[in-house]
Every structure is written in structure tokens, then in C-alpha cells.
Amino acid sequence: MVNFTIENVLIAASDDYATVDVQIVDGRIAAISPNLQVIGTAIDGKNKLLLPGFFNAHTHSSEMWQRGIMSVFPLELWLAELYDFAPLDPEQIYLGALGTAVETLLSGGTSVVDHLVLIPGLELETIAIAVRAYTEVGIRAFIAPLIQDESLTAGIPSGESAQSHEPYFRSTAATLEIIEEAVRQFHRPDEGVSILVAPTGIQLCTDALFEGCIELSDRYNLCRHSHLLETKAQEKLAQEKYGCTAVTHLKRIGFLSDVYNGLRQRTTLAHCVWLNDADIAILAETQSTVVHNPLSNLRLGSGIAPILKYRQAGINVTFGCDGASSNDSQDLLEAIKIGSILHNVTDSDYQHWITPRQAVEMASLGGAKGLNIADKLGSLTVGKQADLVLYDLTNLSLLPRTDPIGLLVLGRPTNVVDSAWVNGKQIVADGKVTTINVDQLRQELFNRSQWETKRKSETVAQMEAHYRTVMEL
Numbered sequence: 410m411v412n413f414t415i416e417n418v419l420i421a422a423s424d425d426y427a428t429v430d431v432q433i434v435d436g437r438i439a440a441i442s443p444n445l446q447v448i449g450t451a452i453d454g455k456n457k458l459l460l461p462g463f464f465n466a467h468t469h470s471s472e473m474w475q476r477g478i479m480s481v482f483p484l485e486l487w488l489a490e491l492y493d494f495a496p497l498d499p500e501q502i503y504l505g506a507l508g509t510a511v512e513t514l515l516s517g518g519t520s521v522v523d524h525l526v527l528i529p530g531l532e533l534e535t536i537a538i539a540v541r542a543y544t545e546v547g548i549r550a551f552i553a554p555l556i557q558d559e560s561l562t563a564g565i566p567s568g569e570s571a572q573s574h575e576p577y578f579r580s581t582a583a584t585l586e587i588i589e590e591a592v593r594q595f596h597r598p599d600e601g602v603s604i605l606v607a608p609t610g611i612q613l614c615t616d617a618l619f620e621g622c623i624e625l626s627d628r629y630n631l632c633r634h635s636h637l638l639e640t641k642a643q644e645k646l647a648q649e650k651y652g653c654t655a656v657t658h659l660k661r662i663g664f665l666s667d668v669y670n671g672l673r674q675r676t677t678l679a680h681c682v683w684l685n686d687a688d689i690a691i692l693a694e695t696q697s698t699v700v701h702n703p704l705s706n707l708r709l710g711s712g713i714a715p716i717l718k719y720r721q722a723g724i725n726v727t728f729g730c731d732g733a734s735s736n737d738s739q740d741l742l743e744a745i746k747i748g749s750i751l752h753n754v755t756d757s758d759y760q761h762w763i764t765p766r767q768a769v770e771m772a773s774l775g776g777a778k779g780l781n782i783a784d785k786l787g788s789l790t791v792g793k794q795a796d797l798v799l800y801d802l803t804n805l806s807l808l809p810r811t812d813p814i815g816l817l818v819l820g821r822p823t824n825v826v827d828s829a830w831v832n833g834k835q836i837v838a839d840g841k842v843t844t845i846n847v848d849q850l851r852q853e854l855f856n857r858s859q860w861e862t863k864r865k866s867e868t869v870a871q872m873e874a875h876y877r878t879v880m881e882l
């Protein structure tokens with residue numbers, strides 16, 4: 410492990426900034442103070458801002474292959490198109506994970522939660538290759554294999570019509586076995602790779618699958634991740650399926666709180682657009698974390714999540730890019746910006762609005778809290794692990810000199826990440842990822858794709874009429 414000292418660097422201090430030295434010893438922050446003695450390598454922090462690394466707390470890495478081309482559809486039809494053209498080659502999974510990691514790192518993220526779409530029949534291979542990609546880059550990875558046990562059409566409300574659905578191609582038990590095997594093979598939190606249980610959501614999962622995930626989560630101490638009430642259709646579907654809201658149901662079956670080990674913050678829920686006040690109270694009570702994916706919610710017309718209400722209820726909120734097919738980038742700073750200022754139009758009381766400093770805390774400590782590691786990560790605190798990002802304040806997009814965090818969150822920063830470390834290991838230096846060959850990655854992404862504008866999803870053609878009827882369009 411390389412020890413180092415960042416000298417004369419700007420850090421946030423209460424409502425101001427301070428110029429300090431930061432010592433990193435054995436992967437941890439050992440001291441933060443002006444005029445420290447240099448331990449290990451000296452790093453010049455002059456005119457740079459040091460922040461804890463952000464969490465890209467919800468994404469799907471293999472969606473990289475379809476960014477830019479997805480039709481202008483709401484989630485349910487978008488998903489049908491996405492799956493008709495899903496990448497089926499493990500090498501594509503590898504490259505998609507590398508690309509996701511690189512873009513996350515270069516926009517301030519040092520951790521990624523990959524709700525990883527599995528290639529049918531090659532599920533463990535998919536997980537293995539994503540683990541390989543993230544390990545090579547050195548980003549902290551939370552791999553949440555995306556599982557379901559109902560077929561796609563079951564995710565749309567039936568309405569007045571009687572709908573029948575094909576059974577899912579793999580049994581619930583077989584799916585749970587895959588996850589348990591993935592935990593045995595790859596769950597190594599101390600080495601920067603964690604496996605999460607991650608049923609995709611109430612729209613495509615039975616109670617048996619949720620219950621199996623809860624059981625694995627308790628047995629192996631795994632965090633839980635799921636989509637929740639992303640669309641109006643899902644709100645409708647929950648009423649059809651359970652006769653109550655999805656949140657009430659998830660609480661009833663025990664997915665939200667950890668009944669065995671006392672209350673633990675380890676459930677993160679992506680989107681949370683269509684919750685009512687009673688649902689919000691339940692998320693607060695169970696200390697669930699909301700992962701806000703503002704760009705995806707806009708792109709798919711899902712709605713504006715009531716983030717200010719969540720914050721007022723005391724719910725922990727953090728940010729995600731969501732997959733690159735519904736965003737269509739992995740720029741975390743962009744998600745943080747839009748995810749903050751979007752809500753100024755939802756509440757006229759400006760005292761509730763999210764400030765740039767609050768946004769930074771949501772993106773860093775908020776992510777750590779959701780993954781039950783706030784004691785180890787998420788802030789510049791002596792004793793915490795050194796997942797750090799150094800921003801170049803002389804970059805044109807951060808000039809002239811005003812408030813560095815204001816410039817970073819409210820501006821449109823480009824190429825501003827100078828350096829990044831995960832667990833004290835430097836993986837970005839001079840604005841470049843040092844652990845993998847990014848030029849080669851670019852070449853591979855280029856060679857394995859082509860300019861494309863026209864394609865037709867057969868599944869969309871089959872589903873669209875029913876969707877329009879049931880959504881009264």
C-alpha cells in the first residue's frame with residue numbers, strides 16, 4: 410500500500426473552505442490539518458479541491474451498448490425494446506462495465522452500484538466478467554445481479570382485460586441458487602467487491618423471490634437493492650397485485666427493514682417517483698434509502714420524484730445515473746446537478762431547496778449510508794478509507810474563481826477530475842484513468858458497434874396496444 414500526503418489542498422469546512430494537508434496511510438485518512446509532515450509521496454494539491462468520492466448508486470452497465478438509440482418510450486415499452494436488443498456476448502458485458510466505471514470515475518464517482526442485467530444461461534459468467542472489469546479499473550463495485558421471476562408482460566397492469574403471461578424461463582429457486590453461488594464466489598467487501606440481492610421490482614417479481622432475497626440478505630449480511638414505483642403503471646399494478654401500495658406490501662413481507670438484526674440502513678430503492686405520504690412515512694420508519702435518477706425519470710417520462718418531501722421526512726437520498734440507455738450518459742455530476750435544481754419547481758419554499766453542499770453530501774455520505782458503510786466511507790474524516798477525488802480548479806469550466814462546490818454542482822464541469830483514489834490506491838492521475846487502457850476501450854466500443862438509426866422491436870409491437878388501453882392513452 411502506497412502512503413501519500415496531499416499538500417495545500419482546498420477542502421470544505423463548515424460553510425467555508427480550508428487549505429490543509431491530508432495524510433493517507435495504509436489506505437486510510439490518517440490526518441487532516443495544515444502544515445503536516447509529508448508521509449510517503451507528496452502530491453501537490455494547490456488550486457485543487459478534495460472531496461470524498463461519490464456513489465453512482467444505481468446503474469445498469471450493459472445498457473452502454475444501446476445508448477443514443479432507444480426510442481422515445483415510457484419505461485414499460487422502452488424495456489421491451491431494450492430486451493429485444495440486449496447484448497448477449499460476455500465481452501460486451503466486460504466492455505460495458507469498463508465504460509461505466511471510467512465515466513463514473515471521471516465525473517467524481519469512486520463507487521458504482523451495478524444492477525447488472527444477466528445474460529440468460531450465462532448468469533454466473535456475466536457476474537464474473539463484471540467483477541473482472543471493476544477489479545481491473547479499481548473502482549469500488551457493488552454488483553447487484555438483476556433478477557426477476559415473471560415475464561415482461563406481467564409488468565403492465567391488466568386493467569379490465571384478462572391477461573395471461575408466459576411463465577418466466579427460469580424457476581425462482583434456480584435464480585436464488587445463482588445469487589447464492591455469486592455470493593460465495595465474489596462477495597469480498599474488504600477487496601472492494603460486494604454482491605447485493607437485487608430483485609428488479611414488484612412489477613416482475615413474486616413474493617417468493619423477494620422472500621428468498623431477504624433470507625440471503627440476512628444469512629450473508631448483504632445489502633438490498635430494487636427499483637421502486639418508477640412509473641404510474643407500476644403504481645396501478647401494485648394495487649391490482651396486492652390491493653395496497655407497493656411500499657405497504659414490501660414492508661409487510663420484510664424487504665424494507667431488517668427484522669432479525671435490528672434496524673439497519675441497507676436497503677436502497679431506485680426511482681421512488683410514485684409514493685404517497687403514507688409510503689414516505691414507511692420509508693422513513695424503515696430507514697430505507699432513495700436513489701434519485703433524475704435524468705432517467707425525465708427521459709422515460711416517469712415523473713419527478715418527491716425528493717424534497719423525502720428529505721423533510723428524514724429519508725436518506727443519494728444519486729444514480731441509471732443505465733446509459735435511459736440517460737444516456739454516466740456523468741454523475743450531471744445527475745447531481747439536475748437532481749438538485751429540478752426540485753426547485755416543485756416547492757415554492759426555497760428554504761427546502763437542495764444547496765450545492767447538500768448535494769455533495771447526498772452523493773457521498775448518502776451513498777455510503779445506503780450501503781451500510783457510513784462508518785468507513787463517504788466523508789473526509791480521519792480513520793475513514795481513502796476513496797477520494799481531486800478536482801482541478803484551474804479548469805476553464807470552473808473559472809473564474811468563485812465558490813468551488815457551487816461551480817462543480819451548478820456549472821457544467823468538463824474534464825475536471827485530476828486524480829482519484831479508491832482505498833488509497835490511485836486510479837486516476839492527471840485526468841486519466843491509469844489502471845486500464847482507455848484508448849483501447851474506445852477502439853473496442855467503436856469496432857463492436859455501428860452507426861444505426863432504424864430497428865424495430867417485435868415485443869413493443871405486441872405490447873403497445875394493450876399498454877395504451879390500460880394507461881388510457
Ligand SMILES: [Zn+2]
Pocket residue numbers: 467468469524636679731732
Ligand atoms: Zn434501473
